[in-house]
Amino acid sequence: MEQTTTRSATVNARISPAASGLDVLSRREVARLRDAGAGGLHELLRRCALAVLTQGSLSDDARALLDRYTDFDIQILQQDRGVKLELKNAPADAFVDGHMIRGVNELLFAVVRDIVYVATQIEAERFDLSDSAGMTSLVFEILRNARVLRPNVDPNLVVCWGGHSIGRAEYDYTKRVGYELGLRALDICTGCGPGAMKGPMKGATIAHAKERRRSNRYIGITEPGIIAAESPNPIVNNLVIMPDIEKRLEAFVRIGHAIIVFPGGVGTAEEILYLLGILLHPANANIPFPLIFTGPRESAAYFEQIDRFLRLALGDEAAKRYTIIVDDPREVARHVRKGIERVRLSRLENQDAFFFNWALQIEREFQVPFKPTHEAMAALNLQRDQLPHRLAADLRRAFSGIVAGNVKEEGMRAIEKDGPFEIDGDRGIMQALDALLASFVAQQRMKLPGSRYVPCYRIHSGNGAVSP
Template sequence: MNKVARTTIRPVRSLNLLSQEEIYKLSNSRADLHKLFRDCALAILNTDSEIDDAEEIFKTFADFDVRLKPQPRGVMLEILNAPAQSFVDGKIIRGIQEHLSSVLRDIIYTDFKILAEEAHDPVHITDKVFRILRNAGVVKPGVTPNLVVCWGGHSIPRDEYDYAKHVGYELGLRSLDIITGCGIGAMKGPMKGAAVGHAKQQIKDGRYIGISEPGIIASESPNAIVNELVIMPDIEKRLEAFVRLGHCFVVFPGGVGTVEEIMYLLSILLHPENKQGIPLVFAGPECCRDYFDTLDNFLRQCLGDDITQLYDIIIGSPEQVGSKVRESIENVHRDRHASQDAYYFNWQLNIDPDLQRPFIPTHENMAALKLDLALPKHELASQIRSAFSGIVAGNVKAFGIREVARHGPYNINGDPGIMQAIDDLLQVFVREQRMKLGQGERDYKPCYQIVRH
């Protein structure tokens, strides 16, 4: 693995000036904040990697480090043994330099301003999400609704990537901006396509927002198109950021992480206190028709046939997806105007506390999930979301990988019908190689086992 032994760079855009306490906490190699910054910085510098196993990445670059060097006019970052693909002729790529600055900004703000607060009630959690986004400059008042959240897998074949890029192009032609999880695959495709669409429309300030969190960033490094990167403190705040910012959602084929996101959103849409919906479109090329049939059947089995009223499925025809999204966002604009809700942040959306509290995927917590058809639909969707969150952790997150290595696969148990639906869906993901990059059906070792009552 090629590495750059040593380089120094100056943060750009933000936080060139740090306090002595901030510098100390980020520089102390024994401090948790330094490890967090180091891990996120490594993920940024490892962009476009074909490895999505966080433990493998950390092992490969065990000698990597990043240090803060105080200077009379701010600080410099000293980077040791960095992945070479982030440099051209010995100089760091500008976009990656900006992403490093965004990581520095968000980690410091979150640690000193957000996590230091004791309040953990739903209102205060939403307020924290808003303040992180505002500090990052992502919240922009006075802008007409035009943010499309695109979800989908990072481990997808070329034809699915090309389709996602074509949809992004159609969205860009319609002056719509893109938010994704900032990784490769179905997260990169829409941004790349939208950039071309924006260029044709002479849009110079197209927004390609990437929202990540420390647990997933190592396996989904920000792609090169992202021009606004935000690091949220955990997956729950990351997901809340998506639904508070987005005006419409387009979901491409993906794996367990994509299903986690879908169940999170559906739990919110099913909540009895949420009267206004959020447009949701499932989209994929013709070769993915069976995929969406399987996903649709899974959602019906778990949440009932009425769940289909909350989403549209469009197979092929990227132009139709673009037109549908544009029309949906115009409806959102009218609804927000009528209710006097902000265009830039969906304050009126009710999010259940179970969706805001971090779910820690220990074996005990995974086994304790209540996957019962008797639960209210929004609560069941939330529980299913947690189950898939644990599988994501066991696949690619350092904590989950270590848990499975020590204690064996997670046990997932519950209603036989739900267990069958989950098992059928996961088997399809394994067969279609949607679980981890480069691992086929024979190579993938499940981090879970389904237990039927």
Template sequence: MTGVRMPEDLIDAQISPPGQLDILSKYEINKLTDDSRGPQYQLFRNCSLAVLNCGNYMDDGKELLEKYADFDISVIPTERAVKLSVKNAPASAFVDGKMIRGIAEHLFAVLRDIIYVSSEITGDPRYDLVSPQGVTDAVFHILRNAGTFEQSRHPRLVVCWGGHSISREEYDYTKKVGYELALRHLDICTGCGPGAMKGPMKGATIGHAKQRVRDGQYLGITEPGIIAAEAPNPIVNELVIMPDIEKRLEAFVRTGHGVLVFPGGAGTAEEILYLLGILLQEENREQPFPLIFTGPASAAEYFIRIDQFIASTLGDAARSRYQIIIDDPVEVARQMAIGVEKVQEYRKATGDAYYFNWQLKISPEFQRPFAPTHKNMRELALHTNQAPHLLAANLRRAFSGIVSGNVKDEGIREVEKHGCYELHGEKQLMHSMDILLRSFVEQHRMKLPGKVYNPCYRIISGETA
């Protein structure tokens, strides 16, 4: 893992796999080598660059790719494994010319997921990526291939959602919650980036250390479009890159045994709507799934706005599926531990796996990849004259498009070329969305602190349905 320092803090290096992909057949080595410059190369390159940029937080995928335009990565075959050759890589990924081990692990996770899994899943007719079961099977296979499952482990994985752009007070609060969760022998899964995705993991490291937990799981789940804007934080010890945002969200709810939501922006709203939409489906009514919204006292206004938006769009049935606990990390951890115990009892009684929630019903509306083009955003069915879970699915797509326009390379370029996305819908619903989004902007939740936010969307109200 040694490197040569280049001008302007850039480094050229060759890296060997630190425990991952270190025993491969010649067929697998040749396949990785052949595919590394194939159609997936640009995706592989961009995700690898994001991993190497760990710690240099920026929330603009286009900015990262332009800053390191000369970065290059390639696969070098050896007799029993593979090496990676990087050129013009960020020097922050190295210490005294050697790549940081955690970053090297993440880099080989990119190789595993982007090249190997894409060729085995996307190009394999055995996986029907149109049918709900086919998509779920693909999600399972990707997670299993990444080594995230352990059959003997009882339910203890808490998914933590929240924004990358949060205040110091909110960040410190996420650490306190993570600490309390770990004291109760619970593990952490996040979107793997900074802010509310890093804080719970950081706090949990101390809680696990105190309880002498040596196999703590810090699972980070991301996808190619978002990784450049939210590079994996260094605490993540298992990184998985799903093919798209929909499979990323499904991976969260299939592997997690409960979800905590910290303050965030459009991406956090997307995640909330995704989960609530699934829980509103009749088939999932009896399934326990602890969901808690929490933050410090200063974040109370944020959750008031979120709660009001859910009430005005999805109704009381959706509100009944979550708790709001403000400024009480101990109570949050207690309630989550109680909820996870109920999940274990339910899985045991129904014969479902502890490590993957097969019984959760997820409709195609939540699995089908959504491309946030101007046409698709404009034609979203944003009205209340539909089943609540379908409305949640369409609202989720609207917020997903806003995330794309805010931080993803292709979304930023789309908005630069064609102007703001237009969101059309029922008058009262669009008014509620406008209020929520304005509150995100006023609370500086759309971009990292110090950056000016230029909206990538425009709300256009229609007549009341």
């Protein structure tokens, strides 16, 4: 690193990649990354890079982070010896004694890698994005380019979902579960942020160290709209930025061999509905996919409420696809280990890859990016007179819109301009949804503790509003 000037909280620096993975860029790619215009990639690069440089930030407000570092800038330097990044007014916490922390360096260049790759591949029209198979191929290629797909390795990747805003008891529990997973030689994949996304990784690192296990994977999968609200935690050693939430969710279920859900808020509910919507599709009825809901004893009521909502909205058949285990990290890990063995045998029998679940059928309604405008939210079909997996798809979109209104810059601006999103549907489902969301607010699962939450939604049920 060639450091130039420093001031109280920021640093100007030139950074070379600390590891292989992004050695050269074409002139056209460099030009796109420098382009600050409407069709350029510079603002996207700036926002994602700033999120990486502020690892450990306690804010979940994407705009607050940008406002705090209004003069931050990043530029690509193409030189004879390879790529360098020029940082201006970068957060000083990313540096130690004049050098950028290695983990931050690696994730920063991963940002450049993924932004460039996704843009060039889509612009080249390499994939038919009007086709479900084309969508899946794009997800596969992004993951392969990020080097997170490992052949010749038995299934061992556990995806952990849960809230970024959780209490201390819940956070400590996620670490205990991660520890038990690590003792069983299992790797961890999360949404890369704090809270339930960090805890399992932290627990697993201790177990992996005790077992003297090397080449551990702590994969963080995010997307541009949410990365600033959920900056990558320091344990992530493989960062992947997918182009949108739908491809992020598909990446989780394609590479994961089991999924554990810890307590969370609307983002976690969105993830649950996405996966259950896929698993409830008749074509996926016989595909094993371990799914466990778990938390400490203090969280038992949380999962009871989630279970009630899912049974009411999607029926008891949905409940057959998940197992609830309360306050028993060791049993969670054992259940996951047994489930992954069933996955391994199924993949062998069906000659499916261990590193990517090609057999799972995911329809376009789960793949097409949902733009949470006021019109789109009001048009969601949340009635019972449809197949459960299709209802799950629109319920997922409803939660996705609330996530956008809570923490995504575009969604927050839409709420400020036009007021709360209007959500309407079957009265029973709407009442259950209102109760679920109200409990999230009461338990501070919508915002980080200490932040006042102002609802970005208003729920109706045909005859009038259920929630104010």
